[in-house]
Amino acid sequence: MSEALRLVIAGGGTAGHISPMLAIADAVKAEHPEAQITALGSPGGLETKLVPEAGYPLELSPKAPMPRSINADLLKFPFRFIKALNNAKKVLRATGAQAVLGVGGYVCTPAYLAAKQLKLPIFVHEANSVAGMANKLGAKNAVFVGTTFANTGLPGEVQVGMPMRSNVATMDKAALRDQAREYFGITADKPVLLVTGGSSGAQSINNAIAQSLEELNQAGIQTVHITGRGKQMLDDSGELLAHEGYTQLEYVDRMDFAYAVADLMICRSGAGTVCELAVAGTASVLVPLPIGNGEQKLNARELVAAGGAVVVSDAEFTHSYITENVINLLTDQHKLEQMNEAAASLGQRDAAQIMARRIIEEVSTRQRAGQEG
Structure with missing residues (x-):
């Protein structure tokens, strides 16, 4: 030129x-x-x-x-x-x-x-x-x-x-895993559930997770919860919600670490998130935003069809769904590996x-x- x-x-x-x-x-x-x-x-x-x-x-x-x-x-x-x-x-x-x-x-x-x-x-x-x-x-x-x-x-x-951006597009999940666990302060050898509603958070997802912490911990699952700015989860006394096996963060600026640390991710199905899940090869439960013109549900189609994700409506994502479905999925290592591979097959x-x-x-x-x- x-x-x-x-x-x-x-x-x-x-x-x-x-x-x-x-x-x-x-x-x-x-x-x-x-x-x-x-x-x-x-x-x-x-x-x-x-x-x-x-x-x-x-x-x-x-x-x-x-x-x-x-x-x-x-x-x-x-x-x-x-x-x-x-x-x-x-x-x-x-x-x-x-x-x-x-x-x-x-x-x-x-x-x-x-x-x-x-x-x-x-x-x-x-x-x-x-x-x-x-x-x-x-x-x-x-x-x-x-x-x-x-x-x-x-x-x-x-x-x-x-x-x-390059830090996600070029990420190697396996190579980042140890560094990502250190970033989130995870020391126990447990399956990791990472939950995020995006930078602005998703209150319905946050509430369902907060109600399920006891069952998640009893199942031997470490939960990393990115609540979104201004949506921290508080206990009855107004203090930041704390529980064994639970890490709460308002925001992270290293989403490559989030994808790398997660054995399973729960998140909305914005276009960027769906594509990053595929590039990272991270299994997911997608909860499309219930408002708008329905594009989030459509965004999820290819990943779900390939077997890299499951989709559940916002209304159906409840304490019961987590205890009956998410915990079973997180404790099935073979199924998670299949989902990881299916997601990665779509990564561009x-x-x-x-x-x-x-x-x-x-x-x-x-x-x-x-x-x-």
Whole structure:
């Protein structure tokens, strides 16, 4: 490439959008350290924290969501959207962008339209099994559409898997096991149940686990419980809940250790989590989020069908389910090994690199065409 690649990455709101976006940015940087990458996000989203922490400059664009009903916001929408579109074009021009990558979220719609108007190549990655409205729009004019799951309904989609940051994508579960046990303070040679509802936690899962600690401990199971920020489990006196064989943490920043230490994981079935479970080869009980458009249940399909996970509804994940099903599973080493192998058979580690290569190749081709012209 004759000059530094200049890329704008757009997406935000949740870690489910931001993490794959940053993974692709990192993969581009790995190939071209001189690449100039600028993120476009919205005020108030997690991108305002995660993007600067990852070392990338962040430009903010005002939110312009399409109102779902006829009200005053519907009258204001055209003006808000034009403002967001003009802001996106300003960022693309100021950065000298040669391509735009979008991963979904409010900011992507104006970014895609701005790129189209400026005749810049568009790249889309869809993390979920059900595509969002912004990516449906962006995919219509995209040079390349990568998806985590098959059959999302986007035009020209290619299933590449979930772009992941390198500490998970390249992890070796067996090699990390001892270090992971030390990280969580586990010394006893017991099966480990790791429970997490994600960074924000899942209160229904937390409550069911708290009610089951006596039975889990009696079965010889060590429980590591990542409750989520602000969702610590307390006892009747208001102190942090404590029990033999139970470790409670509010948050961990080494999810590779979490996957490595777990003999079985209980978690939601967000797209990123499902794909990381496969890469890690970690057996799981998936409890899809009961709200939204049902994409978490769909995200779980391939892993469940392969035998790497079982799925249970949020309403059915109770104390009784844990004592009657989870304990039996955790004490069946042969079954867990089968589930680990089945999960690992679906692991795709190079999605970020695939997306990065397509971006680099397209920009290089256009550069050569411009030089020859």
